[in-house]
Amino acid sequence: MSSLMTNTAAMTALQTLSMTNNALDDTQNRISTGYRVANAKDNAAYWSISTTMRSDNDALSAVKDSLGIGAATVDTAYTGLDSAKDVLNEIKAKLTAATQDGVDRTKIQDEVKQLQEQLKSIADSASFSGQNWLSVDSSASGYNATKTMVSNFSRDASGALALGSISIDTSKIALYDSNSTTSTGILNGGVGGNTSANGVTDGTNTAATATAATVSMGSSTTGLTLDVNDTISFDVAIGTGTTAKVVTIDQALVNSTLGVTDGKIAGATAMASVMNAALTAAGVAASATASTAGALSLSTTATGTGTTITVSNTDADAGTAVSTIDISGASVTQADIKKYINVVDDAIAKVTAGASTIGAIQNRIDLQTTFVGNLMDTIDKGVGSLVDADMTEESTRLKALQTQQQLGVQALSIANSSSQTLLSLFR
Incomplete structure (x- = not known):
């Protein structure tokens, strides 16, 4: 039946064209944004997952920055310990030379004194961003020998967050401790460090x-x-x-x-x-x-x-600390100098052990930094697989939809012109 009031063909063509235009808009949005899921209405589940993972990746980026700062601080401490070890070897050599009969101990002591001052300078200078692990004051308010740096960020299946850290006991590597009563410094800890008789009393x-x-x-x-x-x-x-x-x-x-x-x-x-x-x-x-x-x-x-x-x-x-060794006095004997050599040798062993500990931490930080970087890349890849648009697929779809749009316009034009043919029946 032909009707002037109801054009079924035009209605069908119009609906088809509207659907094509909507699909074309979606495709153009994907092409312009690069995302298949740009907001929650595109796919609520994928959008929620990707938003959470992007937030976690931002936290991992902060962790990576923290590791970078920690690595710099650790490198600074290692450089100081390595330099201190070389200076201690020099002091040990000078003291060994002082055991020789006939040498001028006063002149050797002048050299030793300069080396002692160099050790203090090394410890005071080994600072990064206000952090100095080699020259400390354990009597200061709020002092804590254990230093930590954030090393990882994770989320379990229930959504609970957890932060991991790398801890370093700086009491084992500190060269100088300004605490005059319980100093634990490797180079000045001999004075006032172990004066306790641990329960032995008269x-x-x-x-x-x-x-x-x-x-x-x-x-x-x-x-x-x-x-x-x-x-x-x-x-x-x-x-x-x-x-x-x-x-x-x-x-x-x-x-x-x-x-x-x-x-x-x-x-x-x-x-x-x-x-x-x-x-x-x-x-x-x-x-x-x-x-x-x-x-x-x-x-x-x-x-x-x-x-x-x-x-x-x-x-x-508590014996003698490296920082107070003095061989210039007339009362200093060969036995005293040999004792001082043992003191320096003990300090070298402690500095070497400290540098070894720092080296192990350096290696761990490097490994963790690499891991965090790889983990961030993996998360980016996973999020991309959920929400990124396939541009090859979208370009093909765009061409197809543009063709469908043109055909839809043509079909609507044909459907609208069909009513004009009814005029010929009344001529």
């Missing part, structure tokens, strides 16, 4: 009998580390009027007794073991024990009227 038992005698010696609840130049000594006399014997504890005794290599006494029980070894070496008929609360005591099984134990002359000698 005293005499008050209940002397003809049987056993015991004397309390104080509390030893905290640990202590003896360097090669540190000693703890005290006199012990058993019985009234007897000659006291000198008991000495040094790093070698600690290491051999506890099976360690760094002279570390972990606490009261370990201290009692070391004291027993020292008492045996000194030929003292007494034994040390530690209570669960950390209290130390000496006991003897010696018997006789008026049996007593007397502890006296307790002394904790």
Whole structure:
């Protein structure tokens, strides 16, 4: 049926042309933006995933920047330690030369003094962005020897975020510590560093009998580390009027007794073991024990009227630090110089160990930086596969839609002209 009021063909052609125009608009948007999913209405699920992953990638970019700053700080510390090691070798060589008879020790000391000042200059200069790990002050408010840098950012299946970090204990590498009471600096820690006797104190038992005698010696609840130049000594006399014997504890005794290599006494029980070894070496008929609360005591099984134990002359000698070595004095002996050489050699070992630790951290930072960069690229690739437009496909679709649009316009024109043919029926 032919109708002037309803043109079915024109309506169909118009609908088809509208659909073609909408598809053409979508394709042109994809071509202009480069995205197949540019906003939530294009594909809500893909848009949500891509938005979250882009945010995570921004966080990873910040992590990569943090690693870069951390790498620079670590490199600065390593450079300082490496330079300090070379200077310490020079000092060791000068001290070795000073053991030769007939040399002018005053002139050698002048050279040593300049090298000591150079070590301080190296430590003070090893700073990056305000961070100095080689010259510290452990007494400063808020001081924390453990330095951390953000190393990774992750999100688990539940969406919870987690940050990873790389930690560095700078107390093991600090060359100078301005804390005058508990300095841990490698080069100045010998002064005021290990003056604690770790619970060994003077005293005499008050209940002397003809049987056993015991004397309390104080509390030893905290640990202590003896360097090669540190000693703890005290006199012990058993019985009234007897000659006291000198008991000495040094790093070698600690290491051999506890099976360690760094002279570390972990606490009261370990201290009692070391004291027993020292008492045996000194030929003292007494034994040390530690209570669960950390209290130390000496006991003897010696018997006789008026049996007593007397502890006296307790002394904790922290020895000499590299920063205070001076061989110019007339009273300095060959033995003193050899002791100084041991002090410098111990410092070289610690600096070398510190540089080795820093080197391992440098390697880890490099590996992590490479990994984070690769991870960011992988995330970009994954997001791109979800939302990026395939330009080859879109260009082909554009050509097809443009052709369909032209045909749609032509079809609509034909449908509209069909009503004109009805006029010929009424001529």
